[in-house]
Amino acid sequence: MKRSTLPTVTFSVTVFFFLLLPLSTTALGSSSTYAVVSNSNTVCALISGEPTQHILCYNTRLNTNFTLNPGVSFSSIAAGDNFLCGIRSGGYSLLCWDNIGSYYESLNPKRIYLNDTVLLENLSIGDTQICATVNGTNTVKCWRSDVTTPENEGFRSISSGVGFSCGVAIRNQRVICWGRDPVKSGRIQTGFGNMTMVSVYAGESHACGFNTTGNLICIGNNVKVPLNLPNEYSKVSLGSNFTCAMRNSNGSVICFGDGAERFNNVTDKISFESISSGLSLICGLISSNLSVMCWNPSNFSRIFLPFPEILPGPCVVESSLCSCGVFPQSDKLCSGSGSICKTCLSQIPIPIPIPSPSLPSPPQSPVATAERSKALRGGLLAFAIVGSVGGFAGMCSVVYCLWTGVCLGKKKVHNSVQPTITRGGSNSRSNSSPLSRSITFRRQGSMRMLSMRRQRSGTSSMKHADKAEEFSFSELASATGNFSLENKIGSGSFGVVYRGKLDDGREVAIKRGEVNAKMKKFQEKETAFDSEIAFLSRLHHKHLVRLVGYCEEREERLLVYDYMKNGALYDHLHDKKNVEKHSSLINSWKMRIKIALDAARGIEYLHNYAVPPIIHRDIKSSNILLDSNWVARVSDFGLSLMGPELGKDHHPHRPTKAAGTVGYIDPEYYSLNVLTDKSDVYGLGVVLLELLTGKRAIFKNSGDVEEDCVPVHLVDYSVPAITADELGRILDQRVGSPELGEGDAVELVAYTAMHCVNAEGRNRPTMTDIVGNLERALDLCGDSHGSISSGICSIVSDRD
Template sequence: MKRPIFSTVTFSVTVAVIFIVIFFLPILATALGSGSTYAVVYGSDTVCALISGQPTQRVLCYDTRLRTTVTLNPGVSFSSIAAGENYLCGVRSGGYSLLCWENSGSYTFNPKRIYQNDTVLLENLSVGDSQICATVNGTNFLKCWRSDQSTPKNEGFRSISSGVGFSCGVSIRNNRILCWGRDSMKSGRIQTGFGNTTMVSISAGESHACGLNSTGNLICIGNNESGQLNVPSNQPYQYSELSLGSNFTCAKRNSNNSVICWGGGAERFNNVTEQISFESISSGPGLICGLISSNLSVMCWNPSNFSRIFLPFPEILPGPCVESSSLCSCGVYPQSDNLCSGSGSICKSCPIQFRRSNSPPSKAFTGGLLAFAIVGSIGAFAGICSVVYCLWTGACLGKKKVHNSVQPTITRGGSNSRSNSSPPSRSLTIRRQGSRMLSMRRQRSGTSSMKHGDKAEEFSFSELASATGNFSLENKIGSGSFGVVYRGKLNDGREVAIKRGEVNAKMKKFQEKETAFDSEIAFLSRLHHKHLVRLVGYCEEREERLLVYDYMKNGALYDHLHDKNNVEKHSSLINSWKMRIKIALDAARGIEYLHNYAVPPIIHRDIKSSNILLDSNWVARVSDFGLSLMGPELGKDHQHRPMKAAERLNVLTDKSDVYGLGVVLLELLTGKRAIFKNGGDVEEEGCVPVHLVDYSVPAITADELGRILDPRVGSPELGEGDAVELVAYTAMHCVNAEGRNRPTMTDIVGNLERALDLCGDSHGSISSSGICSIVSD
């Protein structure tokens, strides 16, 4: 007789054991203002934490904007802290006193004692934008300050959390959610949303709340404008600790203590945080912080501006220090004696629901467990059948996602032989703009996009031949999508660049030249923007097709980065991080105008460093529209058609331009070509070309950006480091293999603007060249 593949009885026992283990895992919650050993003071992006390894568990704060630290009340020990809007509160060790510090500006925290009582001790601190609450040790009754009269009286709570204008708690009496606060509509809506559901924990955000119910499922109620309620996966006992911000939700996984976030762009960090084990997580409205288990350091990331930072703290306490280990009913945290510097112990977290119960499982529980095991066995058998069928038919075998380092590959039902994994979605997420008003103001100055724009001048062939010395080689300055570019001087003294289509071409080439010529005139004659090369005029005589542009004195970005004659110019103005970021921002603004403000919108289709030109003031302008497409159905294609479907139909969307700009950003960071070889040119025989995306993205993902930066520029100075990192993460998202996962040009412009601001007054300042006025539109 054949041996059975799977034993139903064995599986039932296994499921039962797993269920028991998971069911008793600790279920915690920290939120916008819940008590923890570290907290985000919102309004200033200051992070405060309790420092370990010292006789007193002091509060140390770090301003992520000013990059300064300060100790609050040195020599005083605290057990937990929580933060509101420009203030911080802390419960002193022992729970007999509550202190709060107001941030009065200029990074000055003024202390104020809120509560003092040696016999009625506090625990479970919770702070919102203005309200402060805590529970009383022993009774779990509520005490609140700076709150209205709606605070529940004589009600015990096992978990409390505060958001903006409201607080909520899990009642010990019936395990249901009760909410209160000055915003009665918000608190009432959230309490009604949870209804009669029995809950274990609660965590509040700005205008939403989430909690784990008695069956281990995550429930979120409230505002869902940014998808903060859309839990990506919700299996029983999948999550433990929660942390909520203004428009996002984060949870710690039970399986490996990694963190997953959703809403408000926070999910872009998930493939970073899923690789890290965290002790806990804590949030402000726009900043998420996590305590890393391996070294007890704090990492913070910002979903709105795509940035990440490791705070310069010593080791942080993973929990409060208590007087004796005998108080730890669920065991002692490893090395807690050292962390508390011999002045106490840190207790391991206990399961909230069964913290005070040592009794054996009830009959109801045993019966439910048996039912769970039986149902689980049936489900597992069905699952195994599905897997066998999937493997037998090949239905679940798919092809690897592919990207091309120079431009996304577009096929008609075929495949690309060169494969790699998609660049990861990273922290410090791309900024999403709820409104385009700021961008519209930025673009409105000096722009025009009427359907019938200003007509370009028409020149004779003889005029242009004379201007270029009969198209002499010494006046040749480059080549474009359909011809050679020459420097010229018109009869009125204007310096221009003249692009001449190929002469004596075969019919196919002539048709391509004609198409590119018509395309450039169609686009540039109606577009006027300071970051697009201006079309002066054209010539159309017999088979001659010429275009006349403003002359860009400082040539193409490609030449400054890669031309051998420029490589050794270490003193070049472009060899500063501030100038490179400024050039990237100029180009991004030009492309953003094409995508969002041209009527109809335009897809450039050929964004690369050789098509980004620099004028006499080092203002970058996008050029060469010979391959461009226009039309509302093309410019907005990615909103109506899935990216994969669009690429199968050989239709490019505006996300193709995003990819091209991403490669340009990587060129600016590394100084390397889009395709290069280590130690020489690509054309050298026997050399395998290296794709810049494959070279750069792994280093950025591994936080090893320093090893790929262009050595001609030197190490980033103070402020420049964050700016360069922000550009790198932006570039990484731009070259994502999936177009739908790439940011919009408006997002990119916002990130580059912030990066340029971060550079401040670093060396290589743009103003040193007399062109400061061009930085802002």
């Protein structure tokens, strides 16, 4: 009796799992709110916030937008080899447009279905075949194909590939396939065999689906499926020999097959609402701003489409139909004409076998049921008591470990940990986040204890984090000739920088905090000092300046870095000693683009690969240093703060006051005091403009008379010229006119810079986009062919 009762409970849980799995996910030819026309790489989407949910298309080859039937609302669309179809809102009509790839002023649709009583849903299109299910009966109808479709069979999920279509039958949850290519459809149906499936998605020569335990199963040619746990993925999209799946946990996307894996380091950092594919193009709807990003496994290109916000789902009139709630701002997205249902989050089923329908569970007596319930409650209570005792003991062990210092060791080093960010106007440090853990430790010569916060994962970001050396003040004074003026090479966020040579012969740069008796200055110096140590001691990247060590004695605070032989980028561009040197190594467009790419890679590391992410807050040309090999490195982390983890926390920082440098500081951050990683993007955009024009971030524009010399912001000077296609008149004359290939590269850098300095942070590209553009620009310097669009497009390549 006990054996027969538990599986019965499991069966109900598993059925609940079936019902929660999303069915409207997209494959090569499944319907969505956006679709890819394969042969022309045209992407069409349903636009939100309009009185009608009309279709807007973008041809990636012609860089052209065009609208289809602007006065008609559609609930979903799907695309084939060179055509697009859409089901009108209400499901009573199906319209199709042919020759989408050849852009015309007017494309007239063909109505291939009209019935006010038999409504359509679940549109599916492969290369030429069009199929849809009928609302209510879930039977399938197909057009533009003389192939016999399954009769009197209801389907819970259908999808079409090249030459075949497949569906999951409601009666037995088996996959059934049909189409003009009987060999392919038969092979895929046979591959799924008797597996019970929840959904199916078709590609060019393969199909994938979720089985009843939540695992992703793929059948067909050239299919490589990574190991996956039950319910790890929720949405799938297939194309030509590749498969992309969206994770349930955070909405990120992983792709495999046909070279698509190369983008996983990018899509793993972004949260998507959905994904959709053509034969060679993958697109995803980004959750944060409902924009569409597409990438191509064949040529490794990536582009953000110039669309307004896209509908994340169809607008339905009855919000009561939304069993898992309504999508945020649905009323605005549907322009008051309906609501968008939120996708249900499925739960992992309990891994217990489903009982055979031919062996029903014997009836249970009320007494036996009550006894089992009592026993179950007693077991759970015992489990809770034991768990509580164990948890309390564990907490005591941790407290003892931290209190005695056994866990911390005795070496005087800064470990690879993250400082707690002070909020509000207080100068004290606190751990306000329930997820963070703090540790304290003492240093010789100081009774101050620095509270540090570990990463959310509870481990260091590096397996073997380097540890900063501790120097004595006398060592560093000796290394710099007692901080002589002749060894002074610059200044940083909290002090003066000197060149020095240690006793072991190492050349270093030593930053000495300004000694000031005023408490406020001392506290500011402490904050910058702590930030630099905490960040740089755990950051390891070839385009970030490396921290060698530190000194902390009484009121002296010093930091020791690798020496950058070729100084700051600012000096090469603007210092009077270097301005007249036309033979300078950086007076070539290729070198300037390389320096920009180096710096961008360093910032990209901070934003995307540091855990948690870091916002620099003071990106400028004087903080981009050049080593002996002219490799650029980002420096000065005295103003840096931890940023929100991508896909987990979209709340911006609100520091006590805006910080940065005039001319480089993000105007949105300065005026609203809202900090995001896009503030660093703005600063880098100004640096890119410096590299292009050779002018300072703020410079005086000479007029006819001396009184007309007024300060001009480099953004105000450069952007109008770039927009008007007059880039040539603002380029730095010291570098000379770019060659043909260089001209394309310089133009791409200019357009990238223009987008970086957009007044609104949400309209700026990410650092990954910028790195991709600069990589492409550097490649173009040695290539005399190719054209550059003003849109933000980037090529993702392997990082160094």
